[in-house]
Amino acid sequence: MLRHWYECKKPVKISKKPLTNPTEPIKKYDAIVVGAGPAGATAAYFMAKSGLDVLLLERGPYPGAKNCGGASLIAEHTHKLFPNFWDECECERIVTQQAYWLMTEDSILSSSFQSMKLAAAPFNRFTVKRRNLYKWLCDKAMNAGATLLLNHQVDDVIFEDSQAIGVNMAPQLNCRFLADIIVLADGANSLLAEQAGLVPQVSPQDLSLYVKETIALPAQVIEDRFNLPPGYGSIIGLVGYPTAGFNGTGSIHTFKESININVGMPVADFAKSGIKPYELLDRIKKHPLIKPLLAGGVTLEYGSSVIPEGGYHAIPELVHPGLLIVGDAASLVNGTHGFNLSMWSGFFASQAAYQAKISRDFSKKKLSLYQTLLNESFVIQDLKANAKMAGLQQRVPYLFNLYSQLANETAYHMSKVYTMPKRAKRVFIFKKITSIQPLTKIASDVWKVLKVIP
Amino acid sequence: MTNLADYLTLLHFTPDEHWQHVLITDQSICQQCRDKPCLTLCPSGVFTWNLHKSEPVLVLYKQCIECGACRLICDNINFSYPCGGCGVNFIEG
Ligand SMILES: Cc1cc2nc3c(=O)[nH]c(=O)nc-3n(C[C@H](O)[C@H](O)[C@H](O)COP(=O)(O)OP(=O)(O)OC[C@H]3O[C@@H](n4cnc5c(N)ncnc54)[C@H](O)[C@@H]3O)c2cc1C
Ligand code: SF4
Ligand code: SF4
Numbered sequence: 001m002l003r004h005w006y007e008c009k010k011p012v013k014i015s016k017k018p019l020t021n022p023t024e025p026i027k028k029y030d031a032i033v034v035g036a037g038p039a040g041a042t043a044a045y046f047m048a049k050s051g052l053d054v055l056l057l058e059r060g061p062y063p064g065a066k067n068c069g070g071a072s073l074i075a076e077h078t079h080k081l082f083p084n085f086w087d088e089c090e091c092e093r094i095v096t097q098q099a100y101w102l103m104t105e106d107s108i109l110s111s112s113f114q115s116m117k118l119a120a121a122p123f124n125r126f127t128v129k130r131r132n133l134y135k136w137l138c139d140k141a142m143n144a145g146a147t148l149l150l151n152h153q154v155d156d157v158i159f160e161d162s163q164a165i166g167v168n169m170a171p172q173l174n175c176r177f178l179a180d181i182i183v184l185a186d187g188a189n190s191l192l193a194e195q196a197g198l199v200p201q202v203s204p205q206d207l208s209l210y211v212k213e214t215i216a217l218p219a220q221v222i223e224d225r226f227n228l229p230p231g232y233g234s235i236i237g238l239v240g241y242p243t244a245g246f247n248g249t250g251s252i253h254t255f256k257e258s259i260n261i262n263v264g265m266p267v268a269d270f271a272k273s274g275i276k277p278y279e280l281l282d283r284i285k286k287h288p289l290i291k292p293l294l295a296g297g298v299t300l301e302y303g304s305s306v307i308p309e310g311g312y313h314a315i316p317e318l319v320h321p322g323l324l325i326v327g328d329a330a331s332l333v334n335g336t337h338g339f340n341l342s343m344w345s346g347f348f349a350s351q352a353a354y355q356a357k358i359s360r361d362f363s364k365k366k367l368s369l370y371q372t373l374l375n376e377s378f379v380i381q382d383l384k385a386n387a388k389m390a391g392l393q394q395r396v397p398y399l400f401n402l403y404s405q406l407a408n409e410t411a412y413h414m415s416k417v418y419t420m421p422k423r424a425k426r427v428f429i430f431k432k433i434t435s436i437q438p439l440t441k442i443a444s445d446v447w448k449v450l451k452v453i454p
Numbered sequence: 455m456t457n458l459a460d461y462l463t464l465l466h467f468t469p470d471e472h473w474q475h476v477l478i479t480d481q482s483i484c485q486q487c488r489d490k491p492c493l494t495l496c497p498s499g500v501f502t503w504n505l506h507k508s509e510p511v512l513v514l515y516k517q518c519i520e521c522g523a524c525r526l527i528c529d530n531i532n533f534s535y536p537c538g539g540c541g542v543n544f545i546e547g
Binding site: 059060061062064065066067068069070071128129130131132150151152153169170172173188189191201202203204207209211213214255258260267268270271274275276277278299300301302303304305306 | 458460461462464465468472473489491494495497498519520521522523526527534535536537538539541542543544545546547
């Protein structure tokens with residue numbers, strides 16, 4: 001199947017823009033949303049619901065076609081926007097177990113919380129397949145009256161002076177659409193705002209590259225191996241070993257009949273390390289304590305995607321004349337949580353769009369209600385609270401890996417039975433640990449961490 | 455499963471026959487580029503190069519999974535998205 005692709009041996013030069021005159025638009029919309037992800041579809045839904053004429057443009061052939069990795073949805077934040085969403089959106093498993101595994105090449109020190117309290121409404125988290133999540137949101141937007149066009153790739157934003165007035169579609173579609181408000185929801189690798197000179201190019205340090213592998217396993221096997229009651233799920237954060245000495249993270253998400261392993265680190269670190277992204281997946285799968293969890297599993301899909309992880313300080317200017325930037329395109333991701341921030345930013349954008357519409361004022365000043373609402377909400381408040389954490393990882397690049405090793409080493413000696421008295425054992429462990437990292441260095445790192453913990 | 459080729463055969467692509475969305479702008483810059491980070495960074499092995507010959511760096515754009523990372527590590531890479539409806543399609547999330 002792949003062979004004929006390799007035949008394209010010579011790089012083909014194709015001119016970037018075939019010269020065509022876009023035909024004139026048939027109609028003008030109140031708002032155009034670019035990208036039918038959680039941010040865009042939510043913005044489209046709430047705008048359409050408030051009576052705006054909305055066009056939602058998506059480059060993929062179905063919602064979610066271009067996205068992969070993760071994923072879990074925090075119930076509370078979603079429930080506040082879409083009450084009892086679990087009755088409508090097909091979720092995979094109700095998460096009753098959340099764990100962190102600090103890993104070295106042959107051990108795992110885990111901290112895990114499991115409770116059936118998390119199994120009742122309003123729940124805590126769900127694992128979701130992106131296709132179901134994106135489809136559900138797009139269906140809602142369409143039912144509220146928005147028009148969704150799939151296979152529609154936006155090439156650039158049209159400006160009149162500095163006011164955004166529409167979008168040009170990719171050349172072969174030979175058309176453009178006009179609107180009073182443009183909402184850019186084109187995701188983490190957002191090209192449109194950058195091309196238009198509205199935001200700077202994201203730094204390779206602030207964008208993390210993740211790879212994922214979906215592995216099929218029977219539901220009961222998943223439940224047995226992860227110690228779960230039928231229908232319930234777990235999310236496990238993997239720290240240390242998975243990113244081979246670099247500061248990144250991995251995770252395991254359990255679905256109904258499959259699991260996702262994800263792992264990634266900043267693009268800049270991949271470039272520096274020379275590690276091929278998929279090699280990290282392989283390392284995790286071969287880990288002696290992970291391997292038995294995957295035994296008999298069949299790989300269904302591989303994929304890769306980026307997450308903006310620059311935090312609060314990486315957020316660009318989000319409000320422009322006639323244009324708002326939402327979701328990942330706006331760098332609104334906290335840790336690896338993006339869905340909720342995306343949806344809420346889409347919601348706030350819809351509020352600003354509505355106010356602009358009724359006052360017929362699409363200026364930056366009028367639309368800055370979006371920024372105000374964001375600032376007052378958990379979105380910016382939480383990002384601000386975590387702001388220093390992002391910087392810390394850059395200042396102490398060995399943080400995750402080294403301390404994961406230290407923690408495992410300590411745990412190993414603690415659990416091992418020695419033929420020495422307790423006090424001697426404590427001294428012994430202390431010496432072991434400080435031989436890996438000198439005490440003053442540990443103290444200084446601990447201080448750096450304590451300083452940034454909100 | 456360790457082989458990238460095995461991974462790629464599992465993916466669903468609608469190849470774009472008319473538009474190469476990942477390009478190298480100037481091959482002479484590649485000849486001077488010592489580390490060639492594009493070769494290891496790309497999660498789907500789009501960039502390949504024959505170590506022993508002074509051949510150009512090849513761009514197998516039809517197997518690109520559109521993560522967009524390459525454009526951030528090298529200004530010599532011109533990345534845009536494939537035409538609407540083309541490229542990779544993920545099913546499993
Ligand atoms: C590996 C991984 C794991 C993750 N895990 C979680 C998790 O567990 N929980 C969580 O909350 N978040 C998670 N995230 C983050 C989450 O995926 C994002 O924050 C969220 O998807 C952002 O939504 P969005 O709508 O802004 O962008 P996206 O979901 O990226 O949607 C953007 C859409 O725009 C379309 N598009 C782009 N350009 C154009 C164009 N020019 N024309 C037309 N359409 C265009 C794309 O095709 C896409 O459909 C994870 C991310 C990754 C990569
Ligand atoms: S594309 Fe960029 S990174 Fe790759 S060899 Fe050429 S100059 Fe180097
Ligand atoms: S976008 Fe990602 S998959 Fe495509 S060529 Fe660039 S690095 Fe490779």
